[in-house]
Amino acid sequence: xxxxxxxxxxxxxxxxxxxxxxxxxxxxxxxxxxxxxxxxxxxxxxxxxxxxxxxxxxxxxxxxxxxxxxxxxxxxxxxxxxxxxxxxxxxxxxxxxxxxxxxxxxxxxxxxxxxxxxxxxxxxxxxxxxxxxxxxxxxxxxxxxxxxxxxxxxxxxxxxxxxxxxxxxxx
Numbered sequence: 001x002x003x004x005x006x007x008x009x010x011x012x013x014x015x016x017x018x019x020x021x022x023x024x025x026x027x028x029x030x031x032x033x034x035x036x037x038x039x040x041x042x043x044x045x046x047x048x049x050x051x052x053x054x055x056x057x058x059x060x061x062x063x064x065x066x067x068x069x070x071x072x073x074x075x076x077x078x079x080x081x082x083x084x085x086x087x088x089x090x091x092x093x094x095x096x097x098x099x100x101x102x103x104x105x106x107x108x109x110x111x112x113x114x115x116x117x118x119x120x121x122x123x124x125x126x127x128x129x130x131x132x133x134x135x136x137x138x139x140x141x142x143x144x145x146x147x148x149x150x151x152x153x154x155x156x157x158x159x160x161x162x163x164x165x166x167x168x169x170x171x
Contacts, residue, residue, distance in 0.1 A: 022067045029060055094130050101139050110134075113144050117151050129155045132162035 094114060102110045114133065118126035129151050136158065137144035151158040 019067065019070050022063060022070060026060065026063045026067065029063065033060070091127050091130075093127060094134070097131060097134050101134050101137065102141070103139075106141055109141060110144055113141065113148050117148050117155075120152065123152060123155060125155065125159075129158055132158050135162050136165060 095111065098107055098110045098114070114130050117123055117129060117133065123129070133144060133147040133151055136147045147158055147161075
């Protein structure tokens, strides 16, 4: 877990530096295209101006698309970084489900309780089991703690109880 935490902590500043570099390149490209457009307007006789203008303007949409995906990743890392507990990174799906199941005052405590599952080597399928725990808790922190403890002892039981609960809700 320590190595994963180290990778996550060093990845975010790298992504920020890359995003800053792309923003700088985008700004330079935009500035160059405006300068070339002004020069072309003043002295429109040179065909080289149009070629240089195209070289400055064409990369802009490509850089915007790359910047969008880069910033999306940086922002998602920051949002997930707010939800790190003892068990490691809490997935966005878990955070969303907790937000629907618990009040705003209880969400942080609920995420802390859920992060306790997945620490041990005998605690696989973190996302699936955490979702089952949330479903079984019915918005109660006490039940959330109970089912988290049960999952740590035997996660298959929690998955089976959630499946039974889901089947009874459908009937």
